[in-house]
Amino acid sequence: MAQPDPNQEQAPLQELRPAWSLPAGAGAEISLPVEWPGEVTREWAWGGSTGKGVRVCILDSGVDADHPLVGEVQDSVAVSLGENDEAIIAPDTEGDLCGHGTACAGIVRSLAPDCDLTSVRVLGAGFTGSGDILLAGLRWAVEQGFDVVNMSLSTTKRQFAGILHELTDRAYFRRTVLVASAHNMPVESYPWRFSSVISVGSHEEPDPLTFFYNPDPPVEFFARGVDVEVAWTGGARIRCTGNSFATPHMTALCALVLGKHADLTPFQLKSVLYLTSSNVGGGR
């Protein structure tokens, strides 16, 4: 999906509102490309969508592109640090070093079969520097203008919180939706706690399309994350539990909705997810 450049797109209007305000009579210039129905249903939101044209990034341990549940992977890169701690983004020649990235890719593919998948491997270069690598990987993903980035990972280091916050906000304004795993344990970690991302915890229902809006944040949505059959390295399928498997379910839903309504902003997309969640209007 072509990524709009927010600066270019808004330039004429910005000239009219130097202080980020809307002058009198300029309301008509803010047109919404998406026609909203009276009632947002799942059929309206993603009925008939396969995620085609939506660019999804899996920020994880790499993806095993040969796995039949994963299908085609458009691009695979690995992030490492150079001698002066500069980020190096290079083609990934090692594939999945754990299995987790393959699992996430397989879940997304199962629900959004025609989306584009890109793997950004931020694991495997050692624990030391892993926070910097995570940041560099996310920064690269945001710069590439992916539509959705799946982040089944977090950092507990406060030193990264500020820069991560800036990055997630930048993604939000550039229309890159970050979907991040909430922590399974009561600890402070990032970026899932930031309101500019879609944060995901687990529920125990077996249906992959059952998801709940949580009116008691910071976790905003609960998706399937218990006893999920997933793809793993070596062509295997195994059963897994954890918020990190709930997250790609929401990523896939984002891809489905954007496949049908490409112009939605992250705010609008989150609103659609709210209106179609199983405890709000999801039955309709």
Add this chain to the structure above:
Amino acid sequence: MSEELKAAVAAGVVGSEETFRSLLQSVVEVARAIFGAQASSIFLLDEENDELVFEAIAGPGADTLIGQRFPSSTGIAGWVLVTRQPLVIENVTEDPRFAKGFAETTGYVPKGLMAVPLLHEERVLGVLEVLDRPQRSQFSLVEMDLLGLFANQAAIALDLLRRARRAEAVLAASGDGADVLARLATTVEGLDDEQRAAGLRLLGAVEEVLKRDEGG
């Protein structure tokens, strides 16, 4: 560091590694028992060498694996460490690559495992794993919470162990024998009444000899 402070630190540190190791061992044994699992282990992150080290094991491998090392950011323990996210996996042996790697390390191939990061404040200190719960005992989020509680306990024990080791290293590096004296004091403290009295008499005699040499 003043002599008094050094002596106080030494007295607090020497011998504590053994106590903290017992605490870690107790955590893995209770975790194994509560989950009805075949094995449980705790890995300590050695940041200097970027490796995970087997620090405590209940079940197969308990006699042979302590101290064994492997790279910090590969495999399931590595993923859990780097991402700070817990993970529960069933039928692990269906992944031939994983089975091979794990078997080479441990001689034991699990069919399923739960792995959780050991977090203390903002640091990640290691990983706790519970291997092979009973087949088809349904996993639920309640068990995930339980796993998190064990992880908290293990993280505190691991933090104490790391501190004790660091303090011992500092004392040993100071080169004035404070660690030896403190260890001696701890040993005497641990004796029964009769042995302690004899030990103290012997040490008193040694002191007399040393003072005589100093004077002469």
